[in-house]
Amino acid sequence: MPKRQPYLRVLDDLRGQISSGELKAGDQLPSTRVLAERHDVAVMTARRAYGELQKLNLAEPTHGVGWFVVEPPKxxxxxxxxxxxxxxxxxxxxxxxxxxxxxxx
Incomplete structure (x- = not known):
């Protein structure tokens, strides 16, 4: 069985934390550097995971501040x-x- 791409493993972890309620709307996510260190991946991989999270409407960046979990669509x-x-x-x-x-x- 092939290993999942690193950004997908990071994305799955973040999605799991959001769906379980561990991370809630308004919570700030770790910086890309911290996220990369936690998952032992490159910073670009962490950025890609955040980009995918944004495409799923689960998180949004705030310029100069960081990434935040967003309110799920009604x-x-x-x-x-x-x-x-x-x-x-x-x-x-x-x-x-x-x-x-x-x-x-």
């Missing part, structure tokens, strides 16, 4: 409802396509 019931509607439409269209294809067989 669920959007209107979007959840729309997703359900679209899933139903896709199911119906697949059924219609299957019927249409079988009529040509």
């Amino acid at each position: 669920p959007r019931p209107d979007l959840e409802e729309r997703v359900t509607e679209l899933e139903t439409e896709v199911r119906v269209l697949r059924e219609q396509l299957a019927e249409h294809e079988s009529s040509f067989s």
Whole structure:
């Protein structure tokens, strides 16, 4: 089994701390240098892990201050409802396509 890339191991650790509640919204994350030392990786690897955490909307940098855990996005019931509607439409269209294809067989 191949080893996970170092930035992914760091990212997994941070995500785990956030999802467990060990790190909460507003908490400051360690500096990239400290994070790198804790995980025995290069500073650039720690930066990459923070960048990925930002892409996941779990942390944001504050210029000159550091990285902070952000408030998770609130669920959007209107979007959840729309997703359900679209899933139903896709199911119906697949059924219609299957019927249409079988009529040509």
